């Protein structure tokens with residue numbers, strides 16, 4: 134992803150904290166009656182697209198001489214931040230909900246980060262980290278804009294891989310919107326630079342059990358109205374109160390896109406279907422593919438539709454789907 138360094142806010146190249154990540158393959162995958170192009174972002178060094186954001190954010194923090202950070206996560210952002218902090222020699226403490234997948238906890242601990250398991254909801258974890266952030270740098274993947282300037286490279290890569298043409302549609306997860314808002318920034322930067330003449334339609338996917346954004350969008354609200362939620366096997370998008378929720382609604386609306394919600398059974402069958410084709414992805418990623426399948430039913434055959442495998446299946450192996 135550092136091939137786009139002129140568009141990334143790091144002053145000195147030697148401050149880039151990198152494992153040579155990015156430029157993941159864009160593979161054609163059959164989805165229902167058509168096919169879609171799917172970015173293989175589960176192949177990143179820590180097994181998820183969050184490395185795009187962590188690589189840039191930790192690089193800038195390193196450049197500013199930050200020595201200690203705290204972060205909260207449903208798992209994958211914690212893995213990424215812990216790995217890049219380890220590479221940068223920055224002391225790291227990660228707060229996670231206590232029911233986070235064991236393999237993600239093991240991964241965070243293996244990188245040498247201190248783990249803080251918080252009982253209760255994802256929102257309880259967010260509240261706990263804010264206390265720690267009173268005295269340490271809060272390297273947050275949802276508040277810190279640098280993270281989104283890392284995930285914007287998704288849009289650059291897709292456009293470059295299509296021969297500097299934008300797709301017609303991108304189908305993306307909507308939890309805290311770290312990929313969706315990053316992609317929105319990236320496509321808008323390409324638009325401002327005159328590389329593309331409009332941005333693609335963004336189709337945002339939420340699990341029906343936790344869908345505050347989809348419901349607010351359906352009601353044509355400009356601000357997210359928070360609704361009661363149920364547990365979902367798609368832990369990465371189990372976000373009842375997304376802090377950038379209003380921005381996500383605006384980005385989807387501005388792109389001419391829409392929201393799709395998926396049931397737990399649909400997530401489970403997308404997971405199995407992808408695995409049968411040889412793609413081992415995590416359950417949250419399967420939720421996106423379940424949304425893509427729903428979108429594909431209505432889509433125009435001529436549309437170039439791009440989506441993403443966000444996380445590797447080894448992260449949630451044995452959890453949820455069997």
Ligand SMILES: Cc1ncc(COP(=O)(O)O)c(C=O)c1O
Nearest residue numbers: 209308309310311312369443444
């Ligand atoms: C595997 C995976 N997919 C998708 C998401 C969705 O997150 P966001 O909406 O913040 O991009 C996450 C978040 O943790 C995740 O871990």
